Amino acid sequence: MEAVVHTAKESEKHWREFAEKRADFVLRELRELRADELKALLRTVKEDNHTFEQSA
Numbered sequence: 001m002e003a004v005v006h007t008a009k010e011s012e013k014h015w016r017e018f019a020e021k022r023a024d025f026v027l028r029e030l031r032e033l034r035a036d037e038l039k040a041l042l043r044t045v046k047e048d049n050h051t052f053e054q055s056a
């Protein structure tokens with residue numbers, strides 16, 4: 001798999017656009033989950049001490 005890393009003057013813009021597209025995709029996927037699946041996901045996140053925040 002290839003990775004493209006933007007290091008140009010507008011790289012922050014590209015990263016922000018990517019993060020927005022990623023969030024949109026995740027939201028679409030979450031909307032399709034049933035209530036019990038969402039509860040299980042939330043429980044797993046809490047138990048494993050995860051967050052949905054992006055690390056820098």
